Amino acid sequence: MKIGIVLYPTFGGSGVVATELGKFLAKKGHEIHFITYSQPVRLGSFRQNIYYHEVLVSEYPLFDYEPYETVLASKMVDVTKHEGLDILHVHYAIPHASAAFMAREILKSQGINIPFVTTLHGTDITLVGKDSSFEPVITFCLNESDAVTAVSESLKSDTYKHFKTTREIEVIPNFIPVRKKRNDVKKEVRRNYAMDDEPILCHVSNFRKVKRVEDVLRVFSIVNQQVKSKVLLVGDGPERYRLEKLCRELGLCDRVIFLGKVRDTQHVLEISDLFVLPSETESFGLAALEAMAMGVPVISSNTGGIPEVNIHGETGFTSEVGDVEDMAKNALHILKDDETLEVFRQKALDRSQSFDVETIVQRYENVYNRLLKK
Numbered sequence: 001m002k003i004g005i006v007l008y009p010t011f012g013g014s015g016v017v018a019t020e021l022g023k024f025l026a027k028k029g030h031e032i033h034f035i036t037y038s039q040p041v042r043l044g045s046f047r048q049n050i051y052y053h054e055v056l057v058s059e060y061p062l063f064d065y066e067p068y069e070t071v072l073a074s075k076m077v078d079v080t081k082h083e084g085l086d087i088l089h090v091h092y093a094i095p096h097a098s099a100a101f102m103a104r105e106i107l108k109s110q111g112i113n114i115p116f117v118t119t120l121h122g123t124d125i126t127l128v129g130k131d132s133s134f135e136p137v138i139t140f141c142l143n144e145s146d147a148v149t150a151v152s153e154s155l156k157s158d159t160y161k162h163f164k165t166t167r168e169i170e171v172i173p174n175f176i177p178v179r180k181k182r183n184d185v186k187k188e189v190r191r192n193y194a195m196d197d198e199p200i201l202c203h204v205s206n207f208r209k210v211k212r213v214e215d216v217l218r219v220f221s222i223v224n225q226q227v228k229s230k231v232l233l234v235g236d237g238p239e240r241y242r243l244e245k246l247c248r249e250l251g252l253c254d255r256v257i258f259l260g261k262v263r264d265t266q267h268v269l270e271i272s273d274l275f276v277l278p279s280e281t282e283s284f285g286l287a288a289l290e291a292m293a294m295g296v297p298v299i300s301s302n303t304g305g306i307p308e309v310n311i312h313g314e315t316g317f318t319s320e321v322g323d324v325e326d327m328a329k330n331a332l333h334i335l336k337d338d339e340t341l342e343v344f345r346q347k348a349l350d351r352s353q354s355f356d357v358e359t360i361v362q363r364y365e366n367v368y369n370r371l372l373k374k
């Protein structure tokens, strides 16, 4: 099958999922054409069956805002025609689904029929999408998509809550390459950050307000009073300056390590003992799943789709958003001795097997096949 994948190329979860999906489909023999405005961060180097088409929006003095959506739709038309695509799969509703609709209709007028699948990832529905100025376009695109998928049950029900659509939405959760056994901890690497007896807490995000990274520091501050530990913060974004300031106020500068953006977070997770994800909203929580797949238990909020991934009392704990005392209490429970930590580590690893890339990607292929048979 020849599949066009439209995505955001940045560090955000939707881009990561779309890129990993494309890479896995390419490995299975499909021809994948990524369409976006810059090289997706997880794409890596030259790979068989993968092509990347850059959407270039030229500046023109008339435009205060460049018409990205129009150029994207034109690119989708061009790639579909000249590469002979069978299907378009767009990740994130705005503006990818509306551009796909436009492309599909243009192609139809030229006698080419191509279906498009829209995958909803979260903020397109729960944050940006809630802005009423987007509502008519998103509702229309959901209704016009040939198939709509959402990454969690929670996101599916949020979509029905916020948009007047009766479109069937199939839940296809995010996925991960699973491992049966945990990697051995690279002690030499770990010693660069913490003493052998100091637990390492970790957080990975884009440091936007919605991630409540400040809560990570507050949880850590309580934990560190009882168990001397370290915290590794991976990522960067608008909240970083405020967080660095808070670290100084809490007197934690020597215990909190800002690593900045890291392309391959698995090496950080490999040396971590606990993952903290206190988000305000989170439709899935891919970062938590990535931690669990490395055998790292999760302390998180109980918002959105997180409880579908992090099982309370088994793979970690979930708390009310903002309840840093409860999160710290739960973290201390897991860290109280090596045996308890090991039980949670193993359960986290086991749970991640339910999101095995092989099984989940097959479900996307089933959607494509169903549409192409129509």
Ligand code: GMT
Residues within 6 Å of the ligand: 011, 012, 013, 014, 015, 017, 092, 121, 122, 123, 124, 126, 151, 174, 206, 208, 210, 281, 282, 283, 284, 285, 286, 287
């Ligand atoms: O969380 C972000 O700010 C990035 C956002 C995105 O669209 O890239 O992530 C969303 O999609 C991820 C992949 O499906 C999910 O794991 C995240 O939970 C979801 N983020 C939110 O709902 C806030």
